[in-house]
Every structure is written in C-alpha cells, then in structure tokens.
Amino acid sequence: MKRIGLIICSLLILTGCWDKRELKKIGIVTAIGVDKGSDPGDLIFTAQVMDPTALEEGTSPEKASVELVSSTGKTVFEGLRKLLQDFDRRGYYAHNKIIVVSEKLAKEGLLPVLDMMKRSIEVKSYVWLCIAKGTEARKVLGVKQEGIENVQANYLKGIVENKRSNFNSATLTMLEFYKIVLGSGRHPVVTTFSIVKKESLPVEEKELGPVTDHVRLSGGTVFQKDKLVGFLNEVETRGYNWTVGRAENGIIPIPSVIDEGKPASIEIISTEAKIKPEMKARSVSFTIEINERIVLVEDQGLGEIKTDQQWFLYLEKVEREAAKKTEREVEKAVRKAKELRTDFLGLGSALNKKYPKTWKKMEDQWDRELPDLEVNVKANVRIVGSGELRGPLKAK
Amino acid sequence: MERIQTTRLTKTQLLSMITLYEIGSTTLFAMGIGAKQDAWVVVLLAMLVGFLLLWVYTDIARRMPGAGWEEILDSVLGKWLAAPLIFFYACYFFYDACLNFFEFGEIIHLHLLSNTPTLVINSVFAVTVMYMLALGLAVLARTSELLMPIFLVFLLFTLFFAVISRHFEVSQLLPVLSDGMAPVLKEVPTTVTFPFGETAVFLFYWKYAERNQIRSTAFRSVGFAGLLITAMQIVIITVLGPGLAANATLPLMEVVLSINIGEILTNLDVLLVVMIFIGGLFKMSINYFAVVLALSYLFRATNRVVIVIITGIGILWYSMAHLETLPRQRWIAGKELIWQMDHYIYQLIPLLVWILLVLNKKRMAGREAEGAS
Numbered sequence: 001m002k003r004i005g006l007i008i009c010s011l012l013i014l015t016g017c018w019d020k021r022e023l024k025k026i027g028i029v030t031a032i033g034v035d036k037g038s039d040p041g042d043l044i045f046t047a048q049v050m051d052p053t054a055l056e057e058g059t060s061p062e063k064a065s066v067e068l069v070s071s072t073g074k075t076v077f078e079g080l081r082k083l084l085q086d087f088d089r090r091g092y093y094a095h096n097k098i099i100v101v102s103e104k105l106a107k108e109g110l111l112p113v114l115d116m117m118k119r120s121i122e123v124k125s126y127v128w129l130c131i132a133k134g135t136e137a138r139k140v141l142g143v144k145q146e147g148i149e150n151v152q153a154n155y156l157k158g159i160v161e162n163k164r165s166n167f168n169s170a171t172l173t174m175l176e177f178y179k180i181v182l183g184s185g186r187h188p189v190v191t192t193f194s195i196v197k198k199e200s201l202p203v204e205e206k207e208l209g210p211v212t213d214h215v216r217l218s219g220g221t222v223f224q225k226d227k228l229v230g231f232l233n234e235v236e237t238r239g240y241n242w243t244v245g246r247a248e249n250g251i252i253p254i255p256s257v258i259d260e261g262k263p264a265s266i267e268i269i270s271t272e273a274k275i276k277p278e279m280k281a282r283s284v285s286f287t288i289e290i291n292e293r294i295v296l297v298e299d300q301g302l303g304e305i306k307t308d309q310q311w312f313l314y315l316e317k318v319e320r321e322a323a324k325k326t327e328r329e330v331e332k333a334v335r336k337a338k339e340l341r342t343d344f345l346g347l348g349s350a351l352n353k354k355y356p357k358t359w360k361k362m363e364d365q366w367d368r369e370l371p372d373l374e375v376n377v378k379a380n381v382r383i384v385g386s387g388e389l390r391g392p393l394k395a396k
Numbered sequence: 397m398e399r400i401q402t403t404r405l406t407k408t409q410l411l412s413m414i415t416l417y418e419i420g421s422t423t424l425f426a427m428g429i430g431a432k433q434d435a436w437v438v439v440l441l442a443m444l445v446g447f448l449l450l451w452v453y454t455d456i457a458r459r460m461p462g463a464g465w466e467e468i469l470d471s472v473l474g475k476w477l478a479a480p481l482i483f484f485y486a487c488y489f490f491y492d493a494c495l496n497f498f499e500f501g502e503i504i505h506l507h508l509l510s511n512t513p514t515l516v517i518n519s520v521f522a523v524t525v526m527y528m529l530a531l532g533l534a535v536l537a538r539t540s541e542l543l544m545p546i547f548l549v550f551l552l553f554t555l556f557f558a559v560i561s562r563h564f565e566v567s568q569l570l571p572v573l574s575d576g577m578a579p580v581l582k583e584v585p586t587t588v589t590f591p592f593g594e595t596a597v598f599l600f601y602w603k604y605a606e607r608n609q610i611r612s613t614a615f616r617s618v619g620f621a622g623l624l625i626t627a628m629q630i631v632i633i634t635v636l637g638p639g640l641a642a643n644a645t646l647p648l649m650e651v652v653l654s655i656n657i658g659e660i661l662t663n664l665d666v667l668l669v670v671m672i673f674i675g676g677l678f679k680m681s682i683n684y685f686a687v688v689l690a691l692s693y694l695f696r697a698t699n700r701v702v703i704v705i706i707t708g709i710g711i712l713w714y715s716m717a718h719l720e721t722l723p724r725q726r727w728i729a730g731k732e733l734i735w736q737m738d739h740y741i742y743q744l745i746p747l748l749v750w751i752l753l754v755l756n757k758k759r760m761a762g763r764e765a766e767g768a769s
Contacts (some may be wrong), residue, residue, distance in 0.1 A: 094663060121507055121649075121653070121665075124653050124654065124656070124662070124663070125563075125650065125653060125654045126562065126563070126654050126655075126656040126662075173562070173563070175563050175635075175636070175640075175654050176563065178636075178637070178639070178640050179563075179565070179568070179636065179637035179639070179640065181639075182637055182638075182639025182640055183568075183637050183638075183639060352570075352571060352574070353567065353570040353571050354571070356571040356574030356575075357574075360574075
C-alpha cells in the first residue's frame with residue numbers, strides 16, 4: 001500500500017510539462033534569410049514560416065502555405081525575437097532546411113552571421129547554406145515556387161539536392177562551411193541561388209503575368225575564408241566539383257565521335273579525385289588526377305556499328321573525348337582560383353596532408369603565390385557501356 | 397554492515413562498472429583536442445600509461461587481498477598517517493562526484509529542460525542515487541550490469557550513424573603527427589588523469605571482487621573503454637574537424653545533431669542524452685560510494701545509510717553553492733579551488749604505497765631467511 005502511494009506521488013511530482021512546445025503554439029520555420037539592413041550595421045532577418053492549415057485537404061488552393069516575416073535588428077537574434085512583435089507564433093527552428101544570406105552581407109563575412117545559428121541547438125548544422133547572388137535573401141525566399149512541393153523551402157531544398165544528378169552547381173552545408181573555414185589550405189564554395197525571369201505558358205495558369213521570377217541553383221560562390229570574393233560560372237563549378245570529388249552524377253556534353261559536328265552526351269557513374277603535390281627544388285607542383293567511370297547515354301550523330309571491335313574502338317574514342325572535356329573544365333576552375341587568388345580547390349590542404357612541414361612555411365603567402373603554381377590535370381576515364389544501344393542508328 | 401561486507405561482485409558486474417566509470421563523462425569532452433587532429437593518439441597513449449597505473453592498482457589488490465584501500469593505507473602507513481589520508485581521499489572523490497553531478501544536472505538543464513530549475517533536476521537525480529546507494533553496493537553493481545548494454549548499444553549506434561552520414565570525412569585526421577610528438581605528449585598527462593588514472597577509485601572496490609579475476613577484468617574493461625573513447629574522438633574529429641571540435645561546448649552533441657540519414661534519422665540527441673545520463677550516473681555513484689566507504693571506515697560507522705544521506709546532501713549542496721555555472725565548473729575542475737596537482741597526487745599515492753608493500757615484503761622475506769639460517 002505504501003509502495004502504491006509512493007508511485008502515485010511520483011507520478012504527480014515527477015512528470016510535468018514545463019518545457020512543452022505545443023504544435024498549436026509554434027510556427028515551424030522552414031527557411032531563414034539574412035540581409036543587410038538600410039542603416040549601417042543593421043541586419044534584416046527573414047523567416048519563412050509554414051502554415052499547416054494550408055496543407056490540409058479541402059482548403060482553397062489560394063491560401064499560401066508559408067508566411068514570410070522579416071524584421072530588423074543589430075544582431076541576428078535580435079531580429080529573430082523582434083519578429084514576434086508582428087507575428088503571432090514563436091518560431092521553432094528545428095525543421096529549418098535552408099539558410100540564405102545575401103551577397104552584400106556575405107562580402108563582410110559569414111562567421112558573425114552564422115554564430116547564432118551554430119550556438120543554437122535548434123538549427124541543425126546539416127542545413128544548406130546558400131548565397132543569394134545579385135539579390136536579397138528574402139526575395140529568394142519570397143519567389144513563388146514552380147515545382148511540385150507545397151512549401152517553398154522544400155522546393156529550394158529539392159533543387160539543392162538535385163545537385164546529386166546535375167553537377168553544374170556547388171552545394172554546401174553549414175557544418176561543411178565551418179570545417180573548411182576553420183581548417184587550413186582550402187576555401188569554401190557555397191551554394192548559390194539567383195533569380196531568373198521565365199516565361200510561363202497558359203497551362204501554368206499563373207496569375208502574375210506571363211513573365212515571372214524563378215529561383216535557379218547555378219554555379220557557386222567563392223569565399224576567401226568567410227568573406228565572399230567571387231562567383232563561379234557553371235563550367236568552373238563543374239571543374240570544382242571534379243576536383244573535390246563531388247561530381248557524383250551528371251551529364252557531360254561531348255562532340256559525337258562517329259558523326260562530326262553532332263553532339264553526344266555521357267553520364268557520370270562515379271568519380272574519384274586526388275590532388276597529388278610534388279616537391280621540386282624550389283617550388284611545389286600539383287597534379288589533379290580524376291578517375292571517372294562513365295556511360296554513353298546519347299549520341300545524336302548518325303552511323304553504324306557492325307562488329308564488336310568497332311564498338312570497342314568507338315567507345316574508346318568517347319573515353320578520350322570525355323577525358324579531354326574533364327581536363328578542360330578542371331583547368332578552367334584552376335584558372336579561376338589563380339585569378340581570384342583563392343585556393344578553393346584545396347591544393348594547400350592536399351599539400352598539408354602530404355608535406356606538413358613545407359605547408360607550414362608556405363601557409364601565410366599561399367593565396368598570394370597561387371598564380372605562380374604549376375598545376376597539371378589528368379583525367380582517367382573508363383567507359384562502362386553505351387546504354388541499351390551498341391551504337392547510333394542510321395536510316396536506310 | 398554485515399550484508400554489505402558479503403556482497404560479491406561478479407565478473408560482468410566489475411566489467412560493466414569499470415567500463416561505465418571510464419567512459420562516464422568523456423562523452424562531454426573532446427579529449428586531448430589540444431593536439432588537434434591527433435587527439436586520438438593522445439587517448440591511445442594515455443591509455444597505455446593508464447595501464448601502467450592500473451597494473452600497480454591491481455597489484456596492490458593482489459598483495460593485500462580482501463582489504464579495501466582504507467585498510468591498506470592503515471596497515472601500511474599506520475593509524476596516524478592513514479587517517480588524514482583516508483579523509484583526503486574521501487574529499488577528493490567527493491569533489492570528483494560533485495563535478496560529475498553538477499555537470500550532468502547542468503547539461504540537462506541547458507540543453508533539454510531549460511525551464512526546469514537546476515535544483516529540481518539535481519534533487520531528483522540525487523535522491524535516486526542516494527536511494528540506490530543506501531541499498532548497498534549490490535544494487536549499484538546490478539544496475540550497472542543492467543544499463544551497460546543499453547549504454548553500449550546507444551554509443552555504437554551513434555558512432556555508426558555518424559560514420560555513414562554525409563559529414564564523415566576521414567581526411568580530417570590528416571596529416572598525422574605533423575608537428576611531431578611534442579603537442580601530443582603535452583596533452584597526455586591530463587588525459588591520463590582523466591579518465592584513466594581515475595581507476596584509483598576501484599582500490600576501494602577490489603575487495604568485493606573475486607581475487608583472481610581482478611586484473612584480467614580490469615585490463616579488459618579499461619582497454620575496451622579506452623578504445624571506445626578513441627573511436628569517439630576519431631568520429632568527433634572526422635565529423636566536426638579539429639577547429640569546431642575544440643570550440644564546441646559538447647562536441648559529441650554537435651556530431652549527433654549533424655546526423656541526417658534520409659530525413660528519417662535526424663534529431664538523435666536523445667541517444668546522447670541517455671548516454672550522458674547513464675555515464676554520469678555511474679561515474680558519480682562510484683565516486684560517491686567510495687566516499688561512503690572511506691568515511692564509514694574512518695568514523696567506524698555502523699549505519700552506512702546515514703553516511704550515504706549526509707554525503708548525498710553534501711554533494712547536492714556543494715555543487716549548487718560552489719560550482720554555480722558550467723563555465724565556472726569547467727574552470728575550477730582544472731585549476732582553481734583545488735590545487736592543480738591534486739589528480740596526480742591522489743593517483744600516484746597508490747604507487748608509493750605499492751613500493752612500500754614491495755619493500756616490506758622483501759624485508760620480511762629477508763628476515764625470514766635470516767631466521768631460518
């Protein structure tokens with residue numbers, strides 16, 4: 001009896017809901033944007049808050065699925081709390097997918113902006129870190145999504161994750177950014193959004209008119225430590241992705257080897273990249289070696305392949321074309337790194353890993369001396385097949 | 397008294413107690429991070445040094461079977477020297493228990509139950525531990541045996557998920573030993589004292605274990621714990637990089653929160669919280685019970701429950717009144733209140749006692765030989 005009394009007492013005393021966060025009382029934030037305010041030193045914090053009622057079945061499709069709220073503050077956290085002055089639900093950030101920072105703010109350094117998010121236990125470090133190129137972060141969060149997702153942030157996250165099958169863009173999570181910035185010998189390349197105009201056709205039933213804004217994931221933003229210094233175009237970004245081993249999958253257009261002047265495309269199956277530093281008498285040189293496995297997925301040229309030998313030789317030529325193309329793309333990225341004097345490819349980091357003593361000596365003037373470095377590129381391509389066709393076809 | 401004296405620790409119980417005690421609060425730190433990416437080398441070296449200490453500690457048990465540390469001190473050093481020393485040992489483990497106790501209460505307060513006052517969390521924790529220890533060593537041992545598999549499964553799951561997640565990058569461990577051994581060796585002493593040298597606490601417990609099992613079990617469990625701690629450091633460094641690992645308040649929490657496997661396995665902090673709780677519970681309870689053993693020997697107490705309650709209230713009071721906040725606790729734990737060398741002293745005194753024991757035996761043997769001739 002005494003024991004039962006004790007148990008009942010503990011049930012009353014030891015359970016509690018001090019720390020409850022009711023679903024009905026919180027606003028689930030799906031994306032965060034930070035911009036520079038109009039007054040110097042001001043930041044504009046923007047939160048995209050999901051409205052779950054809009055996602056219920058039977059609600060009118062006109063109701064927006066997210067709310068966009070902004071406020072200005074000296075610090076990010078001040079802005080975040082000021083939101084509550086004109087928004088009714090306290091934000092819950094654990095489901096946040098994406099952080100967008102404007103180009104202007106990123107030029108002044110990202111570490112101070114991110115400090116609050118890294119300290120917070122709610123904002124997870126695997127969120128995507130993105131830069132709004134040529135526009136404001138809140139505008140990126142405010143573009144009506146074109147895709148299938150109901151929540152705009154999920155749409156943004158979707159196109160970031162599509163990078164897996166399209167390596168024209170660089171992607172980076174907050175944790176990866178920290179790792180690169182706090183480590184030595186490499187600078188980060190961050191996910192980049194830009195806004196493009198796009199014409200819509202009648203079937204899309206857009207109310208905004210025939211030409212609307214769209215978000216596009218394209219290229220990458222180069223940082224010198226945590227400060228923005230430049231942008232990569234798509235070719236340079238591909239070169240970057242090759243070098244850092246992030247070209248998981250994607251299509252490379254090459255000229256057809258069977259029918260001159262026609263295009264063909266190959267798909268990457270897997271890649272592996274190695275940066276090999278070599279010590280010379282006075283300087284160091286690098287060889288960027290890329291091993292890729294590819295498949296021929298398209299050849300618009302017309303022609304005929306009769307024997308296995310022809311098939312083999314045809315694919316061997318494709319291999320050579322692909323290697324040439326890869327090398328050219330990587331060289332473009334190397335040129336860009338030298339031009340920006342920012343080692344975003346991680347040459348220094350590779351040197352540190354192999355010759356830490358040499359790196360210690362060169363670390364300080366590394367970026368300045370980057371243009372004088374000798375960098376060779378070598379691509380080893382293995383083609384593993386040509387899809388369901390042996391070769392191209394020809395009408396008789 | 398009688399009942400507790402007859403308590404015997406089985407092999408698994410001793411194994412789980414030592415393993416949990418060793419891993420204990422290491423889940424809260426990046427061990428040896430002063431050596432940057434070579435932190436795991438520090439842990440391995442510290443473990444080897446820890447083995448030397450452990451060999452001495454277990455050899456004392458072999459030479460003085462059936463005697464607790466308090467009795468050994470008494471018989472080797474004599475009553476007048478032993479009494480204050482036993483008291484100092486009680487203080488040391490009391491202090492250690494306070495640090496553990498406070499840490500766990502505070503972390504749960506900061507990261508999980510931010511609206512619940514620390515006093516409530518700590519009191520609930522303290523009352524539970526006091527109840528457990530009032531029931532005697534057997535309950536502590538059996539609880540550790542029971543919770544150890546849970547702890548291990550959670551730890552291994554955490555490590556496994558971290559390894560298969562996106563942010564695992566082995567290259568963060570390179571270059572190995574780029575600055576030579578100097579930074580590593582500099583970190584070794586502090587890593588020896590925490591957690592490996594802390595096995596000194598088991599000098600109080602050897603008498604409850606089967607004599608011939610002590611050494612093999614102790615080495616096995618410290619080795620096992622050491623390897624797990626090394627694996628933890630490797631995962632912390634590969635996932636966070638040395639820069640962030642050195643600056644995170646709870647590095648392993650950062651690691652756990654960075655895990656995102658297919659949008660399903662995310663927000664796994666609960667795994668870590670369970671680990672922190674179990675580890676903390678045993679680290680603290682084993683220190684706490686050593687204090688109880690020392691004090692009840694010193695004061696010839698017949699009723700151990702009274703000592704348990706007094707010590708428990710003492711721990712609660714001390715950690716609330718003196719440690720105040722986590723940063724203060726971290727600072728004090730290494731440096732301020734107690735002399736910086738205290739860890740070394742308390743962990744090296746057994747070495748001294750061991751030398752005395754060896755010399756004593758030689759002298760005895762010499763005397764016997766003389767007597768015979």
